[in-house]
Amino acid sequence: MVHLHVHSAFSLLDGTARPEALVGRAAELGFTALALTDRASVSGVVSLHRAAEGAGIRPIAGAEVEMEDGTHLTLLATGPAGYAGLCRALTAAHFGSPRSRPRMPLSALRREEGLIALSGCRQGAAAQALLARSEERAQAALRTLRDAFPDRFYVEIQRGYLPGDAALEAGLLQLARRLSIPAVASCDVHHLSREDFWVHDLLTCVRLGITVDQLHPERPLNGERYLLSPQEMAERFRDQPELLAATDEVAARCAPALSFGARLYPAFALGPGRTPDGELHRLTYEGAQRRYGRTDGAVHQRIAHELETIEDLGFADYFLLVWDVVRFAQREGIRFAGRGSAADSAVAYCLGITEVDPIARRLLFERFLSRERAERPDIDLDFDHRARDRVAEYLFRTYGQEHVAGVATYQTFQARSAVRDLGKALGFPEAELKEVQGRLPWLPADAIAERWDLFPELQASPIGPQRLGLLLRACAAVAGLPRHLGTHLGGLVVSRGPLSDVAPRQRSAKGVAIVPFDKVDVEDLGLLKFDLLSLRTLAALDEAYKAAPELRDAKADQDPAAIGIVARGETMGLFQLESPAQRTLQGKMAARGFEDIVHAIAIIRPGPIKGNMVGPYLRRRAGQEEVTYLDERLRPILEKTYGVVLFQEQVIEIATTIGGLPPGEADQLRRVMTHARSTREMAAIGERFVARATAGGTDEGVAREIFRMLEGYASYGFPEAHAAAFAHTALRTAQLSARRPDALFAALLSQQPMGYYPPHILVAEALRRGVRFAPLDIMRSDDLYHVEGDGRVRVGLCAVRGLGQAGRQAILAARGDGPFRSLADLAQRTGLRAAELQALVDAGALDRLDRNRRRLLWQAGRLSQRGELFAAEPPDISDFPPRQRFWRQEAVLGLRGPAHLMRTLRAEMQEKGIASVAQVRRLRHRADVLVAGVLFRPHRPPTRSGRVIAFFMLEDETGLLDLAAFEEVYRLQGDLLFGAPPPVLGVRGRVERRGRGLTVRAEELFEPMPL
């Protein structure tokens, strides 16, 4: 006996169990096969097959679809061909219907011979007709389906303890007999057990946008649609055992749809007589000649080793494809950078995909690709965000629409989304939910209740955990379930045959074709994934080099000015180096060269931070602590990082050297460690490592110590290759910042939103660095900020809020015909809307037409009210007072910061003995301090101990200050940081100086004055 109609959580906001859980339960109950029939979706089939493989369950792929007339039909794939048919049909339904409601044309199913159809639930065509007391229509519907699926159509009998079941069943069975259609039993499973019914009902309410008190025909009436055991099924259908027997017959006709290990990679188009291996060989050696000036010795040795691995694993086509994409970008002048572990490959370096020399850096190729792991290599490419879609289009064009699609992400319930959605359905007032939601840290949905006490801002919430009891239980129940499908930012799949053989395609919200699988699932399907990512920094670099062409080809890595500015901690606006943690680190570290930047990028990561490695690293580097090694064999591996594990490659090398593992297996160990979910799992890995190490002659105590060191690092760290790739880009921004801050800040301000800081902070930093700004001017400003001949940065039209791209282009086009003579002239020639004109007035762009902005606004308003272009003379109106004029300008330019608020409060602050940020900067180590400012970016990064340290900044008219509140302060007053911060926050604390860095350790938070 088999369940043939089963919904998982991939029937979004309907099913409550992940496919893995369904398979696990089915195996427990003694089933040998299980179908998955999610609503118009096969997103769960990979998980189904993956889980079924280990559970001894035969997976049956399927889907429940809504037909064009709104009725439902259950479809099952008889095997890979049937599954491909299902994918084709789903693609037709998705592409032929509105996005939110795919409807299946019967014509798309008629030609698919590998599909079995069941007549469906109460929404099935025949059931609907019978419930509407039309036997005639029901018969016609069954006949149509029987003819569409010759010998592959079954009437589905469900006994869900619903009113009218008996009559419906009698009617269906009578028609089935009359039309010689076999019948099967099904349960239309939506949850694992009867006890999970409430979750299913609650999710249904979320889907329908109603509260639990409201009635709706689509709400389930009872909890009978769960995964019944064979005994319960037998009991439910005891008078019709033949219906159960028929389920076995259907299942016997169905084979698994997927076979893992299949490879559907596209072939790189080559001329006759040329092979991918040969071509890759040729291109790599040509590249090696360019990169190294030679192709012998160590270069040859390394390349030959890599090529042999690539060829043996059959990935030559993949490298050629990536090379081709990179070549396209180069041809088109699109700035790009290879990132991630691909920079461990000399082949990638020689092909121009990455800029890191792995031979010189002694980087481990096996971190990227290994025979033991035999996984698909993952080459991530960052592109100038403005051109990323063009690169994607190139792939669509080159390989065909049927062969390329975006990758989905399964957006799962997290604490905030769960509280919002479920709380609304449970009838909590929206204001209360917002309050709780705003206070929730980033947590899995099932961790809210257990961690409630940890977060003071939650304790200060107006709704206590008692009243929230049911909501928190609900959040825990849906934790990790998919809520909706999103689109992966960079992932694209490219396939050899049509994608529809393994995946349906549908439209994303942006209108791009995507497959409804995430990045892990697409790889299991055998598809090749490209990560084409967007990086605004590359666009900023591109723009900056237009103003500073002398630096375009300069060697940033060896530029003392670039290193120097990082060493001084002046890293605001620098790629990867501008966060408060990085600025503090740089102040302490005083970088001396490129390697220091690589280390800095790698060390501010959860792995090294939780592993408590930052302190020892800095002390050892400064010579304040001796560099020691647990085993002399660690010296060559860890020497460059002062005996501290900073990089993933080092974990692999240690596992190889001490644990005696081959490199590929060592990387597997690293991965398992990274994803270990429990202390028990980690302990088991440790035992394996220690056993291997002691077998190789390492002392057991030493082996255990070494494992503890690796364990500390186990969560996320960077590969050295990735950190080095990022360091190249970081130093480019540093070089610009040091030598041409005008060009860099103009570019950064033009590419907003990007980076860590909002525009007003970037402007303040630019001014501090001596950059001069020229005001917005309708005749002089370009679309973007640009550097003028006198060295001033002219504010760009892009800065004006409320002025769209079309409006900006209209201004630039009209300007070519001569200067604007008046507001009327501007409006006439550009067709700008009144609101756009008003924004330009407030921004000061039209000062050259009339310095009286209020009069200009009057004119623009008249245009909107009467549609007339100022036949009348404007009245005699006085302009705004200077302060108001300024405030309006800052607001429309997005530059309104706290500086002016703090300036107006300064006298009062001084009376209270509260210092400015600039005054604090002059204080000595351990000085007591009282300071106030506007709170900026409070955050709680992970710590090894699990204790919470809150980092935040205060901003006033003199600058930004970094502060930290440790657990005891945070516990008592964290609400002032994360719950309901006052407009101005006061801090009593103590100055801590480390190197050039300065932080205030908060001892008390307070509200200095009511505003």
Add this chain to the structure above:
Amino acid sequence: MSRLVNRPIQVAARPDGAPILFRYRDQHRVSRILEVWREAGEWWEGKGDRQVYRVETEGGGVFELLFDLGRRDWTLTRNYD
């Protein structure tokens, strides 16, 4: 036509839960169970499931009897004319 009643009643039931006899004004003996279904209670208020029987009595009347599986009591919900 049917009429809402919603009155607690006394019912004698078989071991499998099906009603045999109930008192509503007079005593009614169940001659046939026409339909059985199950309804979830207001779980968010802590209420349990209910089993509903539509029955025909020996007197020819049709009634809906609701058994609350949590509270284990009976209600006559509806009377069909």
